[in-house]
Amino acid sequence: MLRWKTLVSRWKTFAIAALAGVAIVTGVWWAGPGILGLTAPAPGIVADATVTTPASCTGTNAMETVEFQQGGQSRTGNLDACGHDKGDRVQVTVPVDFGTGSGKVHLADVIQGHTDLRRPVGLALLALSCLGGGTYAFLVLRGPRREPALA
Template sequence: MVVPRSPARWALILLVTGLVGIAAAIALWWPGAPAGTRPASATVVEPASCGSADAYDRVEFELDGEVRTARLDGCGHQENEVVDIVLPADTGGEFTVQAAASAPAGMPLEIRLAATLLCLSGLAGGLYAHLLTRRSQPTAAVVAA
C-alpha cells in the first residue's frame, strides 16, 4: 500500500526547490570584479587629442612602490588630472590600462542570463521528474460477479 504524500511534504519540496533556484540566481548575478585586475589611481602626464585613431593618454601611477607609466585606453583628459584606473593582470613590459568607469564589472549579462535560465530549467526538470516518479494511491478494483 502506498502512503499518499502530505501537503506539508509537498510544501517542503517546493520550498527547497525555490530556495535552490533563488540561491543559484543570486550566485550568478552577484557583481564581482574581473579576474586578475586591481584598481589604482593615476595622473595624466601626456594627454592625447581624440582626433586620431591611435589616441591614448599617457598616465603615471605607483605599482608595488615603483612609479610606472602606461597608455590609458582613452583620450581627452587634462594634464595632471587624476584618473581611477584598472590595472591588467600582467603588468610586465608595455601595457594599456583602462579607466575604472569603463571597465566591465563582471560576467556579461548574456552569460549570467543563460546560466540562470539553465539552472532554473534544471530545477524545473528535476521537479517534473519527481512528479512523474510519484506513485498514485492504488484504486480498489470493483469485481463484478
C-alpha cells in the first residue's frame, strides 16, 4: 500500500512538471516570433545594392551610402550598417514608400529564400530545457535511492 502512494506521488510530480513545460512552450508559441528575438521582416522590396560610401564601425549610428536599381532607375539610399568596403554588393530592403529621392534602407535577411529555422529550433531548445527542469524536479522530490545492505 505504501508503495502505491509513493508511485502516485511521483506521477503527480511528473505530471505537474510536464504540464508546466507544455504551458511554457505553448505560451511562447502564441506570443509570436518576437519573444525568441526574431522580428517580422520589414515590408519592402529586396534589391541588390553596391556600397558607394563605406562607414567605420567605431562611431555610433553609422550610415553607409548604397546605390541600387529600382524601377529601372539608379537610386541612392542610406544603409544603417557599417564595416563594408567600397564596391561591396549587399542585399537591401527598400521601403515601399521610398519615393524619388534618397532614403533609408535596411539590410535584407541573410538567409532569404530559405526556410527560417530559428523559431522551431528555439522552441525545441525551450522544450528540452523544460524537460530537463521537470526531470530535475522529479529527481529532487524522489530523494536518494537506498540500496539494501548486504549482510
